[in-house]
Amino acid sequence: MDVESARLIAAALAIGIGAIGPGIGIGILGSKAMEALGRNPEARSDIQSNMILAIVFTEAIAIYALVVALIIKFV
């Protein structure tokens, strides 16, 4: 296998596998937030802001994987 093909496969795998964890994580966050919202609708703004904060942290992991994929492909 030559370098170019290996690069393409590596870039695809990097972002593909790297997005699994954060995807599941964000799903869990969202579902727990919905649950909390259902239990206590008055705390809506608190739940919402904390959920968004946590989602951004989780998404950052997926962004790291994306940056690695971009570096493999374009640098």
Place this chain on the structure above:
Amino acid sequence: MSKRSKLLSPKVLLPALLVLALLVALFLIVPRVALPAIKIAAEPVFHIGGFVITNTMLTAWISMIVLIALAFFATRRMSLIPTGLQNVMEVVVEAFLGLVENMAGPKWARRFFPIVMTIFLFLLVSNWMGMLPLYGSIGFLKEAHGEEGAGYVVQPLAGNIEILTGNKAEHGAAGYELEPFLRSAATDLNLPLALALISVFLTQFFGVRSLGLRYFNKFVSINFKKGVFNGVVGILVGVFETISELAKIISFTFRLFGNVFAGEILLGVLAFLIPYVISIPFYGLELFVGAIQALVFSALTLVFFTLAVKGHDHEEHAAH
């Protein structure tokens, strides 16, 4: 009337067929779009002496000019009962000040507010301006290097100006690619890195302002009074805190860079795949992401400032 006949009635069917015909015409008749040349490093536009001015530097300056102009026009002839632009800016500033006071407490809120608000406004303006029409579409047409047939055919428009068509250059013909004059500022790794460094260093500064030099006990805690084991654990915790601070720089940088850069690539590649149509909903996504990333950068900066001035013993582990 049953639901099925309502859907197939001429009132619904005719516009649907029209839209379908329009889409088919789009793919067949209308010119294709070139795939944007994706480079992580920013391209230089001109040189001042030995100093290189890149396109992202230009856009950062434009964002700064827009913010300064906004501040100038909002604050001249200020009145106690605000109207017009002053009113809009007061809404934004007050909302954010409320957020900062909620998070940091009244004593530190006014000290944190300028830098946090500046980071938010600068990133918001530069992310949103990066989606204006001129950004990324006007620039130099350079010969495309790289794989065989990487560039696109160029069509002359008027005088020196040429248009990059969507047709790939055949073997023999010169292939070109576009190096834009203006490129969204946060797509250059340097800007997120600079803001992250400012943010983390200011965290240390505010920590020292609040706690004095005892702030550095967070990183270097050699305390064997409670036994050797606890002393070793203390040292390890200090090492982890140091690594965590460095990791904050990296995570700030790559969160902002990754989101904005990937958004730019997404819009360019979608415009290449299905021209003129698919980009529209993704522009909405990009607006949302740009605003959220600006908010997150400044909110996280605020959170770390607040944690730094509170001191380690009051730290709530849930906030980390």
